[in-house]
Amino acid sequence: MDKALADLMVLDLSRVLAGPYGTMVLGDFGAEVIKVEQPDRGDDTRHWGPPFSAHGQSAYFLSVNRNKRSITLNLKSEEGRAILRDLAAQADVLIENFKVGGMERLGLGYERLRADNPGLIYCSITGYGQTGPYKDRPGYDTVIQAQSGLMSITGPTENGEDGDPFKVGVAIVDVTAGLFAVIGILSALHHRQTTGQGQHIDIALFDAQLGWLANVASNYLVSGQPPKRYANAHATIVPYQTFPTADGHLMLAVGNDGQFRALCRAMGMTALTDDPRFVTNPDRVANRAQLVPLLEETFRQRTTRRWIEGLLDADVPCGPVDDIPTALANPQAQAREMVQQVVDSSGDRISLVGPVIKMSETPPQIYSAPPRLGEQTAAVLREKLGFDGEKIEALRRAAVI
Numbered sequence: 001m002d003k004a005l006a007d008l009m010v011l012d013l014s015r016v017l018a019g020p021y022g023t024m025v026l027g028d029f030g031a032e033v034i035k036v037e038q039p040d041r042g043d044d045t046r047h048w049g050p051p052f053s054a055h056g057q058s059a060y061f062l063s064v065n066r067n068k069r070s071i072t073l074n075l076k077s078e079e080g081r082a083i084l085r086d087l088a089a090q091a092d093v094l095i096e097n098f099k100v101g102g103m104e105r106l107g108l109g110y111e112r113l114r115a116d117n118p119g120l121i122y123c124s125i126t127g128y129g130q131t132g133p134y135k136d137r138p139g140y141d142t143v144i145q146a147q148s149g150l151m152s153i154t155g156p157t158e159n160g161e162d163g164d165p166f167k168v169g170v171a172i173v174d175v176t177a178g179l180f181a182v183i184g185i186l187s188a189l190h191h192r193q194t195t196g197q198g199q200h201i202d203i204a205l206f207d208a209q210l211g212w213l214a215n216v217a218s219n220y221l222v223s224g225q226p227p228k229r230y231a232n233a234h235a236t237i238v239p240y241q242t243f244p245t246a247d248g249h250l251m252l253a254v255g256n257d258g259q260f261r262a263l264c265r266a267m268g269m270t271a272l273t274d275d276p277r278f279v280t281n282p283d284r285v286a287n288r289a290q291l292v293p294l295l296e297e298t299f300r301q302r303t304t305r306r307w308i309e310g311l312l313d314a315d316v317p318c319g320p321v322d323d324i325p326t327a328l329a330n331p332q333a334q335a336r337e338m339v340q341q342v343v344d345s346s347g348d349r350i351s352l353v354g355p356v357i358k359m360s361e362t363p364p365q366i367y368s369a370p371p372r373l374g375e376q377t378a379a380v381l382r383e384k385l386g387f388d389g390e391k392i393e394a395l396r397r398a399a400v401i
Helices: 016-026 078-088 110-116 139-149 173-196 203-209 214-222 257-267 272-274 281-284 289-299 304-313 326-329 331-335 377-385 389-397
Strands: 009-013 032-037 069-073 093-096 121-126 197-206 242-243 249-253 319-320 341-343 349-353
Touching: 009 377, 016 093, 016 173, 016 331, 069 272, 069 289, 069 326, 078 110, 078 319, 078 326, 093 173, 093 242, 110 121, 110 139, 110 173, 121 173, 139 173, 139 203, 139 242, 173 203, 173 389, 197 203, 203 281, 242 289, 249 341, 257 289, 272 281, 304 319
Parallel strands: 009 032, 009 093, 032 069, 093 121, 121 197
Antiparallel strands: 242 249, 249 319, 341 349
């Protein structure tokens, strides 16, 4: 068994990023993922561009929809809903990101579907979850970034508290919510293996963002002091930030006192190691304003490459501040197969970011290209429900598929 989840059937009724990211991860591990889309239009991200591939596939859609089969199903029709219920009766997992109550109004809520399939793992992803005063609000990544406090600690510090808040450059709330969904699904599957019982998983973007505030939230809960913005520096470790060099910037991550002493030796600034203001990390945090300018002055005297070579030789953690093309072309990224190519049914050769997790026995893989809208509708209806060609054509004429 080279596919860890090869025995699982996943119905993906989610759109945009959080749900599709999670189902992509399940597909990478070999789960059969059937993406259920609206006829004619499909997932919203199919239209988010440019850029588009040579045959019109949106780069956004391509990023999170590999290893899936696409079927179209009109859930506004009774026959379409009946087909979905029949598929759910065979499924192991269903993921949806309708507004709270939306699936229930369609007769496709958890309680209805588990009546036919008690072992079903049913995962709902919404902005604020199934409970609480905000449960009916729409949830969007950037709104959650703002409301969760993330933007208050992200961005430059030149204007202090009056500076503009910044969002993270990728939809990080959606991505982490998708990963939390996968963790919940795998935990529920383990529980089902023992008990035979499925369950409903409730994932909120808001909860996901608060959860990965991690040490920043903990600092506040312990101290009672609201976290400040530190731009590219660190609240509780110094020096741990970007520094300008003669030709760009480098990122320095000095995590302990031994590394600080190694840094000072590599920079020819050994006198700093005996300065009582800088001996320990708490000292350096308290005297950040005195230490950082001294380091900046020296870092400006050499190129980024020269500094990185010398610092790495001294076992001081550091790296360049690269752009995305440089990062994807990095020899380490290539060695780890973090960029892979796949050919879709139109003949397009598509480059995708590869699976992150490496495993010795059941490694995740890219098995198939992101599908065209409804590309496998007929095949899935034949395989799963035994529909013949005449039945499938009748469903097309009736705009059910």
